Amino acid sequence: MRALLKRYRFFIGAVLAVCLLTIFNVQLGLKAFNVAGYSFKEMALVIPPVFILLGLLDVWVPRETMMKYMGDGSGIKGVILSILLGSAAAGPLYGAFPIAAVFMKKGVKFTNILIFIGAWSTTKIPMFLFEMSALGSKFAVTRLLVDIPGIIIIAYLLSAFVSKDEISKIYESTEKL
Secondary structure, X not given: OHHHXXXXXXXXXXXXXXXXXXXXXXXXXXXXXXXXXXXXXXXXXXXXXXXXXXXXHHHHOOHHHHHHHHOOOOOHHHHHHHHHHHHHOOOOHHHHHHHHHHHHHOOOOHHHHHHHHHHHHHOOHXXXXXXXXXXXXXXXXXXXXXXXXXXXXXXXXXXXXXXXXXXXXXXXXXXXX
């Protein structure tokens, strides 16, 4: 029981804080509960399909294939594939992290994982199409042409600044999942 309480202490604390808030300001407390409920519903609709796709990726795509196309020796094709996979993804950013963990298990290069997450967050194809129609093609293309090199530069900088030991620890922790 203590382990369960310790594990969920932040969640329990947040629920108690919102309950206290509701006592002092009913309208604000109810609004907080509504926002939390909406977020929970959104996650409940997004997470199951992501995990189904992860299971299929884990079973259908051999580690050697992932290492060949996105591993340490993949070069520019790994970068391009990371951008394409991230751009074609659907769903909120928190869906990218379980996929990144599977990529780590499959031996994908750390830089390519960072590029994938960056592409997921900024270069989604539906967002690009919306920008084309709402803000014009000049804006959308310019933003994309600035974002893609920016993502790549940031990924390589992060890889350079994070020690090899720290990267190894990150990969080891995903093996335990």
